[in-house]
Amino acid sequence: MSRFLCERYLSLEAYTPGEQPQDMQYVKLNTNESPYPPSPGVVEAATAEAGRLQLYCDPTAAKLRDALAARCGVKRENVYVANGSDDILYFAFMAFGGDGAFFPDITYGFYKVYCELLGVRYEKIPLKDDFSIDPAQYAGLGGMIAFANPNAPTGLALSRDTVEGIVRANPGHVVLVDEAYVDFGAESCLPLVEKYDNLLVVQTFSKSRSLAGARLGFAVAQPALIDDLNRIKFSTNPYDINRMTQAAGIAALAADETNMENCRRIIATREDAARRLRQMGFEVLPSSANFLFARTDKIGGGDLYRALKQRGVLVRHFDAPRISDYNRITVGTPEQMDALIDAITAILEG
């Protein structure tokens, strides 16, 4: 760091994104991207917009929000869009974290980073021993609440009824439900938005809609919460979603049947891979996401991660309390999962 950095950032510990190695071809199962490319219509729409890049994009993203509103069964004023859902999470902690924030001890690592960057006081609530969220610990907490559902990196999901209980038990604060993985088998809380003014549902095009590289996330809530997020967007960067991404998002929604079909393929691949890993002696958490969280007594989590990388298979290992024994394995194509299983077999036999 330079000698010019503001003192309040000296101790800031940035988030570590999953590796995106550019040196060689890996079987890449480490950042929960879709193994399937976007639909041809998405590529066409984005390419057409590339010829208009001399012009600023629509800062209200009206067409994209209308398409999302139609897809989610809400109105345009219920929809906020941003440059990846990460930006939404950041803005939400900024806007709603005034009384502090609460989130699980094991969850998406960015929540803590945003709180530290923003000076939002936070408290981590331990998951139960089986890694599930204990809803009883989320009643009347006195601050904003955030959790991923399904949670990351565990893949475990709460039912909509359970989440509703948490929303109802915290009427004085925003409950942010991060549904990045919801299309892989969990119950979305979108239907609850019209009932609760403190519920903010956040989703992304990165995982289930094959657009991680385009950077597009969205949130659904009652209009007052959406206005608050827009207040921050229009105080920072109103043009946060570029023309190509807005067009790609609209086209991706037009092809959403294909996206959801891809999700069903990934779910089938996930269940098959989980079964094979269990046969090999792994303990695999029941996943409602596009990844598996697994451990075995036969080799430590860090050792398995390194041995797989040597064999050209990238998974994600978190050197963190309670979970350092595990690896998070993105569900890829059936062929990629075959390569994973073959590599693990060779490692355990070697």
Ligand SMILES: *Cc1c(COP(=O)(O)O)cnc(C)c1O
């Ligand atoms: C991937 C992920 C995000 C970020 O998604 P982007 O839209 O790509 O920024 C947010 N939350 C969770 C839990 C994720 O896993």
